Amino acid sequence: MKKLVIMMMLLTFVGATVAIAADSYTYDNKKGTVTFNHKEHQDKLGDCAKCHEGEPAKIEVDKDFGHGTCKSCHKEMNGPTKCNDCHKK
Numbered sequence: 001m002k003k004l005v006i007m008m009m010l011l012t013f014v015g016a017t018v019a020i021a022a023d024s025y026t027y028d029n030k031k032g033t034v035t036f037n038h039k040e041h042q043d044k045l046g047d048c049a050k051c052h053e054g055e056p057a058k059i060e061v062d063k064d065f066g067h068g069t070c071k072s073c074h075k076e077m078n079g080p081t082k083c084n085d086c087h088k089k
């Protein structure tokens with residue numbers, strides 16, 4: 001019984017350290033703030049592997065990622081591709 005309680009405490013601790021994505025992220029730059037709604041993309045696209053390689057973790061979102069990965073998928077799937085669709089002043 002005591003062992004079980006310790007096990008459960010350990011599991012809770014481990015669970016709390018697993019990374020969870022925020023619902024939404026924003027990136028400020030001179031062209032205008034880009035908002036990435038992670039939750040909406042996750043729900044719509046279903047497959048984490050569309051953006052994450054292996055175990056989903058932090059991705060460094062820079063210009064290359066934004067104009068590469070984000071925009072290429074939008075081209076393929078009829079998402080927004082105009083500058084001001086992503087960049088808002």
Ligand code: HEC
Nearest residue numbers: 019020021025041042045047048050051056057058059061
């Ligand atoms: C459309 C692309 C896309 C999809 C689909 C997607 N993610 Fe992400 N995810 C990202 C990006 C981009 C980031 C980095 C955001 C940032 O930190 O600026 C991220 C970050 C994360 C993080 C790291 C959070 C942190 O800050 O430590 C986790 C965990 C994660 N995603 C889990 C998932 C899971 C699980 C799924 C599938 C159910 C999923 N993601 C689907 C793009 C995506």
Ligand code: HEC
Nearest residue numbers: 034035036037040050051069070073074077079080085086
């Ligand atoms: C694997 C495909 C895919 C990737 C990668 C992806 N998106 Fe999208 N995104 C979509 C699709 C599909 C839509 C259109 C959804 C709709 O209108 O039903 C969309 C819609 C959007 C919209 C408009 C709707 C909203 O959520 O406000 C924005 C802004 C957006 N994406 C930003 C981004 C950014 C920024 C990234 C990269 C960090 C990104 N997306 C990566 C597929 C993707």
Ligand code: HEC
Nearest residue numbers: 027028029031034061062063066067070071081082083086
């Ligand atoms: C699919 C969404 C998307 C579209 C469309 C898009 N961008 Fe971006 N852009 C991003 C993301 C994401 C970043 C990286 C975020 C950051 O660095 O703040 C970025 C970064 C930038 C930067 C900052 C670069 C830096 O290093 O400071 C400029 C300037 C820029 N974009 C201009 C444009 C122009 C001009 C267009 C239209 C021709 C455009 N973007 C279209 C998503 C997009």
